[in-house]
Amino acid sequence: MANQGQGDPVLGYNGSATDRKEGLVNNEFMSDVVFLVGEKGQRIHAHKLFLIAASEYFYVMFNGNFRESVANEIVLEDIEPAIFLEIMRFVYCGKIVLTFENIHEIYIHSRKYMLMELLNMASDFLEKNIEPDNALKIFTQNRFYGFQFVDEKCLRMISNNPLYFFNHEDFATIDRESLSLILGSKKINCTDDQLLGAMDIWEKTHEKESVDELRAVIKNAKRSYDCYKLRMFGPSSSSEPSDFGFSITSETTVNMYGIGVYIKSCAAVISVELKIWENDIEIGCDLFEYENENFLTVDVANLFFEQIVLKPHHRYRISLNITPAVEPFTIQNPKMHHDRIKMSIANVVYGRCDSMFCAIAHLHCKERQHKAIKQNT
Template sequence: MDSLNLTRMLAATDQTPYSMESPDGLKYDTPFMKRQESLINNRFQSDVTFLVGEKRQPIYAHKLLLIIASEYFNAMFNGNFKESSSDEIEVRDIEADIFLEILRFIYCGKVRLTIENVLEIYVHAQKYMLNELRRRTVRFLEKHIDADNALKIFAQNRLYEFSFINEKCLALIRKNPLVYFHHEDFYVLDRKSLEIIFASKKINCTDEQLFQALRDWKKINEHEYVSELQSVISAKRSYNCSKLRFFGNMSKTEHTDLKFSIDYTHSLAFFGIGVFIKSPESVVTVEVEIAENLEILGRHRFEYENKDYSAVNVANLFFEELTLRPGDWYTISVKFSSELDCFTITNPQICHDKLKLFFDSNYNTIRSVVSHFYCDEIKK
């Protein structure tokens, strides 16, 4: 049939060549990527079958598409390997759902990444020398690791120990550890992950809070021995934030509430305070209430182990991260349950080239038992 008669016939039936379906069910009026995606695990013109995972699930593929996408597959099918002449290839180190996502990327540049599968896809992207897929998984992780899933991803990474994942997760955990110590994922954390966290050289909590976290974890993981973990906690460390020290005249006098506002270009992440303590008691209970205007942001109770009765000590008290916004007014109230000699700073000041603190009080003179803040700026 010549082209003129074909055109007339199609016009009479209101069809175009791209609207016809082949005997194999292929549709020619779909976009290119759709057609490519339809070939994933499709017997049509398949010339290799992968037997995937422990169940040896058959997955059909096309050598040409694999060869032009990956040096790994190019070497497999064109090198001196038995796979080059085999129609069936066993792949035991990957599950079928992950292998299909690898094929999806090879065939049409798509991949369905989730928190649950991204690490395994990253591993096999490296194995199959799919550099763009590997970069895509890294971008996904950098974007999606957050406070809610940092512990889970950190624990999953024990199988792989990718440094960039450890760094991202540990940065979140070390910044605000008390949130994570009460997270449901903490109690099912493996011992190795727990040891890495406890071995942190900088973390925003006290040793006692680390010991309490270990005791809480031990209640769920009764079979685990924790003596080595206790030794890790006892190692010297510092805090993962800045110390904003107050200056002024120090005297022995009753303290007032500390009401303040910040003047700064950024909000502050607020992690804790230092409090003056001089007491004959071996354990001093300190109650701290933090309010924004009339709203209570947090009430905290601390048991401070007083090791030196003769000196004025500073109790470092850490709580879950709070955000201090410029222009808002905050009040810190401190109460002690036992008798002590109260030492304060009169009309406290700070030394900072950009940050300013404004203090307000119902008293003529501010006498603060708070010696310093633990905080950091929050980048915009």
């Protein structure tokens, strides 16, 4: 640990070279400069040789035509003592403790002091520690840092499972630019209506902001889904739909984000209650209000929800409750084709598919990567 202004050296000769250097942090022994740090001017002792060796900033400070080059005391009011000591520890021995609480100040002052290795460490820290629970906060903070890779990683995470993030407590507090980047995503697993709903959530905590431009971003952006459709094939039928039961028979874990449902109705607005079971345990439930614009033909309603992870050899069941009742349109004995994802689709009551009528047109999903983010399992 750093020595807080002790007069006697505590070098610990039985320790490592790194430990001995760390023992010189804020140590009066052979110190040739004192920094008065923070508003209260806390005295922190330093050694010019360590500073000059670490940074061109300090080289110029102590060897240029500046008053600091001959001063024994240097005032630093723009940094907290704890942050400065952390940076000094890195300068002396290469050690640093990075946290989400100090990363912002560490980044500012490591850039000021031209400590490029520490800047790289700060960026690595951000990249390695982006998780679903902090992605929105880091994404917003990155408006200051400007790391492209941070934006890319956060946006990939958000666009993959947007409804999780729209419901997150941090979503309402993100800045306008960050929101605009999300709304303008070229690929995202939700509908335009759900994007508008997310914007409404944000607007409630930013009442003074004009959102017309943001609505235009949603309306005018050309986007697609960040997944693909597993289409169902089979002869069409006018029978009443039954629950859709299936299991993954390949060794492929699948992320599911939504389904397409056949709709044939004269009603302007249709409510669809969706429930998903895994081995008879309910793992998903949602209610959708679908604006029906195609009265004269069968339409497909794309219903997106928070990511559901489908595991190999587990039984799943999807049930639909549609009101008002729609004219039946189903696929008999549905089948699905994919090179790597193999499904067994069966009647969930009798274990057979010869009497199954499915109102589901497709599943919105994709294969789960080995290092995928755990958001809803």
